[in-house]
Amino acid sequence: MSENNQKSQSHGKLLVLTPGMGAVGTTFIAGVESIRKGLSKPIGSLTQMQTIRLGARSENRSPLIKDFLPLVDLDDLTFGGWDVIPDNAYEACKRAQVLKSEDIEPISDFLKGIEPMPAAFEQKYVKKLIGDNVKEFTTKKDLTDQLRTDIQNKIKETGAERAVMVWCGSTEVFMSPSSCHMSIEAFEEGLKNNDESISPSQLYAYAAIMEGVPYANGAPNLSADVPALTQLAIQKEIPIAGKDFKTGQTLMKTILAPGFKTRMLGIKGWFSTNILGNRDGEVLDDPESFRTKEVSKTGVLDTILQPDIYNDLYEDLYHKVRINYYPPSGDEKEGWDNIDIFGWMGYPMQIKVNFLCRDSILAAPIVLDLALFLDLAKRKGKKGIQEWLSFYFKSPQVEDGHIPEHDIFIQHFRLKNTLRVMGGEEPITHLSENFESYT
Ligand SMILES: NC(=O)c1ccc[n+]([C@@H]2O[C@H](COP(=O)([O-])OP(=O)(O)OC[C@H]3O[C@@H](n4cnc5c(N)ncnc54)[C@H](O)[C@@H]3O)[C@@H](O)[C@H]2O)c1
Secondary structure (H helix, E strand, O other): OOHHHHHHOOOOOEEEEEEOOOHHHHHHHHHHHHHHOOOOOOOOOHHHHOEOOEOOHHHOEOOEHHHHOOOOOHHHEEEEEEEOOOOOHHHHHHHHOOOOHHHHHHHHHHHHOOOOEEEOOOHHHOOOOOOOOEOOOOOHHHHHHHHHHHHHHHHHHHOOOEEEEEEOOOOOOOOOOOHHHOOHHHHHHHHHOOOOOOOHHHHHHHHHHHOOOOEEEOOOOOOOOOHHHHHHHHHOOOEEEEOOEOOHHHHHHHHHHHHHHHOOOEEEEEEEEEEEOOHHHHHHOOHHHHHHHHHHHHHHHHHHHOOOOOHHHHOOOEEEEEEEEOHHHOOOOEEEEEEEEEOHHHOEEEEEEEEEOOHHHHHHHHHHHHHHHHHHHHHOOOOEEOHHHHHHEOOOOOOOOOOOOOOHHHHHHHHHHHHHHHOOOOOOOOOOOOHHHHO
């Protein structure tokens, strides 16, 4: 099919479901509506703004990704979500204080129409969160049944053909996989027995996969990254991805660290501190939720720098990450990094980064891209963990035995080559056309 033909076709209405309608969830929804109304541009979104080179450079073919692949058009997106707090998307958006009133008011009617469904929630999994918009239940199996009915009803109500789910809920407490996570049968038994080690986010993931809905986890907590749910995703032929949106400081880290490594510069220390005042920051003030985030944030440098191979450069690297809840900062987080690097003959140098970032502004286009790419992946017959979406995550979920890739440039290279192959084109190696003559 020609590139233009693919574009002019409709690819059906897609329902994007977000468990969690807080800062990220509502900034995403508001942004899409603002773009649809011509009030903003989709900045930060690869699916909307990036081109993809096809064939040799001399062929001069570089369509937009959205013109090359049959992605759902923004006009065909519809939204639904769950939250512990009963605010509609307008109220939640106001409360999150990410967007200015002048950006919210023109789309207020649209946002007011999106009411959160009652959440599958228990406070022991997010200690600092209190809210009464929650489902009643006797067993966790009841909860997954209710979530499945919600999904079916929302699809009908919105007239969507398909749905995808992106977890935008709070970071749950740190948990390791337990025996009930080891197989589909054990998990389903655990649902009936109210096994403590099954968290709410896992209930959503299970319900999504059972309903044929791709699932991505934007938070660092354990969710679909357990054997029971990855096996279920394969069995039901559903693509899944995770975890923890790569925004802010970790985004900077995975941009900078590959740069130091390509130049064979050593690093002695990397101290990162975050100052943030939004609800996510408050949740992360709880040591158990912070532990989940810490594991996700500190993992990136090791795989990028490979200290086992480059021991002269990175063996002694001291990596420290801190998160400080400071309400006056709101969603306008500051990420301070002090990086102690060294060069020729071991001479030390220092780099200081002060990233005054807006977390949800960086996360919203990730939610959009994940929704559109996961929907595409499903239509292309992909199932299980989608490693090519690692680009979007702090802790990329990978197949057993695979090593996660954190280098953003390698992640990007892989993402684009996957898209090329999905669109029936050859992957690109960046070797010149006459590379055979080099041998
Ligand atoms: N903002 C970013 O850049 C960024 C980056 C990486 C990861 N994340 C993660 O994304 C998630 C959302 O971030 P945020 O800033 O929007 O936080 P937020 O606190 O503003 O929103 C989270 C929402 O999830 C709701 N929630 C919690 N448990 C729920 C459940 N079981 N069912 C339904 N709703 C539930 C909360 O009530 C809250 O409204 C967090 O886990 C955060 O760690 C955010």
